[in-house]
Amino acid sequence: MTFAHRIRLALACLAAMAAGAAPAAPQAYPERPLTLVVPYPAGGVADQIARPIAQALGQRLGQPVVIENRAGANGNIGSVYVARQQPADGYTLLLGSLSTLAINPHLYKSMGYDPLQDLQPVSLTHQMPNVLVVGPRTPYRSVADVVAAAKADPGGLVYGSAGNGNTMHLTGVQFQQQSGTQLLHVPYKGGPPALNDVMAGQIPMMFNNLPAVVAFHRAGRVRVLAVAADQRSPLLPDVPTMAEAGVPGVVTTVWNGLLVRQGTPPAIVQRLNAELRAVLQDPAFQAPLQALGYEVLWSTPEAMQTLIRTDSEAMAQTIEQADIRID
Numbered sequence: 001m002t003f004a005h006r007i008r009l010a011l012a013c014l015a016a017m018a019a020g021a022a023p024a025a026p027q028a029y030p031e032r033p034l035t036l037v038v039p040y041p042a043g044g045v046a047d048q049i050a051r052p053i054a055q056a057l058g059q060r061l062g063q064p065v066v067i068e069n070r071a072g073a074n075g076n077i078g079s080v081y082v083a084r085q086q087p088a089d090g091y092t093l094l095l096g097s098l099s100t101l102a103i104n105p106h107l108y109k110s111m112g113y114d115p116l117q118d119l120q121p122v123s124l125t126h127q128m129p130n131v132l133v134v135g136p137r138t139p140y141r142s143v144a145d146v147v148a149a150a151k152a153d154p155g156g157l158v159y160g161s162a163g164n165g166n167t168m169h170l171t172g173v174q175f176q177q178q179s180g181t182q183l184l185h186v187p188y189k190g191g192p193p194a195l196n197d198v199m200a201g202q203i204p205m206m207f208n209n210l211p212a213v214v215a216f217h218r219a220g221r222v223r224v225l226a227v228a229a230d231q232r233s234p235l236l237p238d239v240p241t242m243a244e245a246g247v248p249g250v251v252t253t254v255w256n257g258l259l260v261r262q263g264t265p266p267a268i269v270q271r272l273n274a275e276l277r278a279v280l281q282d283p284a285f286q287a288p289l290q291a292l293g294y295e296v297l298w299s300t301p302e303a304m305q306t307l308i309r310t311d312s313e314a315m316a317q318t319i320e321q322a323d324i325r326i327d
Contacts, residue, residue, distance in 0.1 A: 029090060029268055033064040036093045036258075039078025039100060040162075041071040041190040045212045046256070049126055049294055050095050053258075056279040057272075065093070071190065074163050074326075075100035076111045083113035088263035090272065094119065097256045099166050102311040106319045107165040107326045115312075120264050121304035123276045124257040124297040126289070129229035130171045131239070133213050133222045134205040135198045143226045143245035146205065150181035160194035160206040163187045164326050165319075168194075171207035171228055171252040173322045175242075178249040198222060209254060210235070211293035228252045235293050255297070257304050269301060 036054045040046040047067070054065035070078035075097065082094040101115040113119070134140045140149065150157045161168035164187045176183055186203060188194035191212060197203045199221050207228065214235055216222045226245040227233050229252075242250035258276065260269065279285055280298040289296055299307075 029271065030061050030063045032091065033066055034058070034061070034091050034093060035066050035068050036095060037078045037082050038067055038069050038095045039071060039075035040069065041192065042069045044190060044192050045128075045209045046095060046097075048211060048292065049256070049289060052285070052289065053125060053276075053279065056282075056285055057275055060275040060278060073111075074104055074107070074166055076104060076108065076113075079115075079119075080112035082259070082261055083115075083118035084261075086261055088120075088261040088265075090260055090264050090268035092260070093122070093272075094259045095125075095256060096121075096259045098254050098311060098315075101259075101308045103165060103167070103170070103315045103319070105312060106316045107324060115308060116305075118262050119259040120262045120269055121301045121308065122258040122260060122269055122272045123280070123301065124255060124299040124304050124307070125276070125280060126294045126296050127253050127255040128210050128294050129227050129233065130167060130207045130252040130254060131210050131213060131227050131233075132175070132205065132225045132242075133195070133198060133208050133217075134225060135201050135203075136220060136223060137201050138204045138223075140205070140225065141223070143240075143242065143247055146225065147179050147181055147247070150179070150183055154182040155184055157181075158184045158186050158203045158205075160186045160188055160197060160203045162191040162194060163189065165324055167252055167254050168207045168209075169324075170315075170318065170322070171250065173318070173324070174228075174250045174252065175207070175247060177322075178242075179247045195222075207252075209293075214293050226250075233293065235291070255307070257297075257299070273301060 038046050038050045050067055054067055058065040070081055079100045082092050086092040104111055140146050159172050191208055194206050195208055198206050213222055217224045224239050226240055226242045228242050228250050232241055277298050280296050286296045
């Protein structure tokens with residue numbers, strides 16, 4: 001079952017739980033501004049969607065929601081800040097992801113927190129596919145061109161990523177496994193500097209989140225060769241899926257969601273979930289984000305927790321097979 005099928009099944013099975021009566025949040029909540037911690041550098045894809053979510057959520061709560069970027073260690077620094085260093089009072093939210101919640105636990109001996117024990121899901125917010133991107137001055141016009149070049153020079157063709165063990169790196173691992181190639185991985189401190197080097201010709205290619213590259217593709221500053229998804233993107237209908245391009249089995253859909261520290265009163269969690277539902281299911285809110293390549297989501301806390309557990313098990317197998325470790 002593909003990721004997209006899993007997430008739709010989880011949402012369909014558990015969304016009905018939200019229809020039941022939820023305990024009322026304390027009348028005074030929130031009495032002061034909230035903080036949304038984004039565990040990645042400012043200016044990246046995470047910021048691109050976190051800021052409109054924060055603005056819209058703040059309007060519904062009647063208090064500002066302030067973005068705080070705490071980058072480093074594949075998102076672990078910002079995550080441990082929320083999971084272990086902030087009160088469980090609903091005033092500090094975390095933008096979590098497939099990487100921080102389901103991949104990192106299998107890469108690091110110690111992250112400083114346990115996603116399943118220390119964090120309480122609130123709702124999924126969005127998902128997006130990864131894509132294969134090459135520089136405009138490279139000779140690569142198709143996935144077949146990349147595969148041929150890689151096989152002609154095993155271990156010599158470079159691809160960048162946002163860092164060891166993130167979804168961009170693991171998409172590259174999938175690509176190598178399914179295409180029978182050997183690439184040279186160059187990790188960066190975030191996706192934006194890696195993409196800048198692709199555009200500048202410092203490295204030939206990378207796997208990146210679709211929303212990060214759509215505008216650059218249209219401007220001719222990069223070429224998107226394939227989408228790592230089951231279906232083509234409506235934004236780039238002429239770009240094939242990896243399977244259509246000759247490398248089946250490369251599917252990486254990256255999801256994100258909001259969480260709070262475990263122990264936050266259930267009434268506050270349900271209040272946040274209800275307000276996020278109103279934000280995320282608003283067509284006027286969805287439209288500009290969909291135009292950038294995001295699929296906007298909403299879920300119950302239970303559905304998000306189920307997804308974290310399911311994908312954590314799947315990622316453990318992928319990482320073990322690829323023998324990736326970060327001390």
